[in-house]
Amino acid sequence: MPKIEDVAAKAGVSVTTVSRVLNNRGYISQATRDKVAQAMKELNYQPNEMARSLFRKKSNMIGLIIPTVSHPFFSELVYHLEYYADQKGYKVLLCNSNRDISKERKYIDMLKKNQVDAIVMGSNVQDVKHYLNLNLPIISFDRTVANNIPIVTSDNYTGGRLASRLLVDKGCRKLAHISGGVGGPNHAALLASKRFQGFRDELPDTGIEHVSLELEIAGLGDKRNVDELVRFFQEHPDADGVFATSDVLAALVIQACHQLKKTIPQEMKIIGYDDVGIASLVWPRLTSIRQPVREMSECAVELIVKLLQGEEVSMINSFPVTLIQRDTT
Amino acid sequence: MPKIEDVAAKAGVSVTTVSRVLNNRGYISQATRDKVAQAMKELNYQPNEMARSLFRKKSNMIGLIIPTVSHPFFSELVYHLEYYADQKGYKVLLCNSNRDISKERKYIDMLKKNQVDAIVMGSNVQDVKHYLNLNLPIISFDRTVANNIPIVTSDNYTGGRLASRLLVDKGCRKLAHISGGVGGPNHAALLASKRFQGFRDELPDTGIEHVSLELEIAGLGDKRNVDELVRFFQEHPDADGVFATSDVLAALVIQACHQLKKTIPQEMKIIGYDDVGIASLVWPRLTSIRQPVREMSECAVELIVKLLQGEEVSMINSFPVTLIQRDTT
DNA sequence: CCCTTAGTGTCAACCGGTTGACACATCATT
DNA sequence: AATGATGTGTCAACCGGTTGACACTAAGGG
Structure with a gap:
């Protein structure tokens, strides 16, 4: 060299x-x-950029911590984030935490040691709150952390309302709310719980009841996921509408319906969330609530750039969601 | 600090x-x-790891260049690679090239400047061959590059044979081979063409003919993908078996079949490739050829570690594929 | 009492590049 | 002829940490 x-x-x-x-x-x-x-x-x-970074006290690297890039929502997030980061001259250090708090901590330490200029947190962060006396910008993706940490999110509450409104309008009489995530339930995704809130708030006047299931996803291909859903629907044979908090979950619900010989959308209407690629690859094609991941990623990068320039940024950056009607409703 | x-x-x-x-x-x-x-x-x-790295001339970072992490095969690759890299104390710098050769070049430069200890190339690299007088270890993932560059791959040829053997055994009379990739055709994936070779080599004795389509995927959700497939199958109404070179393609084929009211697997048998998560999320669940991505990723990291210790490594590291039978055949 | 080992400090060079201070030269303007 | 902008060099300090050489002290063993 x-x-x-x-x-x-x-x-x-x-x-x-x-x-x-x-x-x-x-x-x-x-x-x-x-x-x-x-x-x-x-x-x-x-x-040698290391030498330059050392002198400048600026590495032009950003750390990205997410549960797992193998989940399509996050893989799309990572894709766009890396794209915009690259546009602005930043490199992305990727960390898969698997929602393991101790791993999150280790990654945060690692990123600090490696002098990243900022961290984008798309994972839990709940207990890590106190841990955040880092002297570097953190921004959080779709998770509430602390009020001094800017957040990029989408309108989960409205997403929930849109979903149940649609199911109601389509004539459903009993709804099921399916939540959960890969590698354990989605406890920390506080914001996603707003989806549930929105979902419920749409129902009172209608007299429509709902049941709820928190699925612990065992790995995408695992048969147990579908089995558990089948069992759930057997317990609630009158459920005729499902709101799943992710498209992956919705795909599993579709599987369960096929297995139960329930016709979609006639006997069962399903709506997913995120509108990732998979939504249009399943059959019937999935109706979903779209989060504008690309725009959100762009925003995240812009926030970081501004923070690093010492500019003020707004703490809450919420994006609108849109209902994408396909064939499951 | x-x-x-x-x-x-x-x-x-x-x-x-x-x-x-x-x-x-x-x-x-x-x-x-x-x-x-x-x-x-x-x-x-x-x-400060930068300072240490500077002195030690070792950053413990590896660069990973792939077409796009939003494709499930690569997102699984990235996940596992990051996992094993982390185990060995390495960080991963992620680069999405979109198969754009000039972007690949820029990324390679960037990675060199940033003193990564090694590069894993999961993208084209064909024209970049001469460009590889980098004085740092490169290993290639499922792409042949140059014979002085170790490669981690799986037995694509056998994969192709297994696929057509299965279709033949199940009684298909005319096969279709569908290839292609996101962001343009898969020109460079020379190894994937071995799948085609294997696919064809299984046919001569059987008297079964085949047709072939190279699909230029327009973005996962894009309707044009399915439309083109529908058109293709209308031109070849007697095709009753499909070998798709990725599960994503296979999912699109399933869509096309649903649209054409062809029953699966009765009137049409389909087999995909990669066995990514999506294979078991579509309906009917997809038969696929599984590449052991986890093991391959582990191997890639091990190769890097060895190379950095100055050890000799074998140039070709090929993993066996396995046929995963599900409901589309 | 001498020698060895353990334990710590001082100092300087080094990794590869950046930057400010300052010196000096050239060339065009006024 | 004086002035100022342009162009380049020398030198040293700095970013934050590492390392080897060397000196010194205290303790323990033979």
């Missing part, structure tokens, strides 16, 4: 001069600029 | 001593060890 010294030698100038062209400061003639560029090219020189 | 100096002051020892306890070298009494530990705790001190 050539160093700046080598470039200087090859170009016949001083190290300072090379640094000057590298950083565009002071006066430099076009001639030397070219000489230096030439030397860099010949040596295939790349400035 | 406290520095080692602050710790030294608070503990009443020299910087060298702190460094010694930090790195476990030389003689240190338990007493000072404790004092230093205490001081670190009180200051909430974390050694």
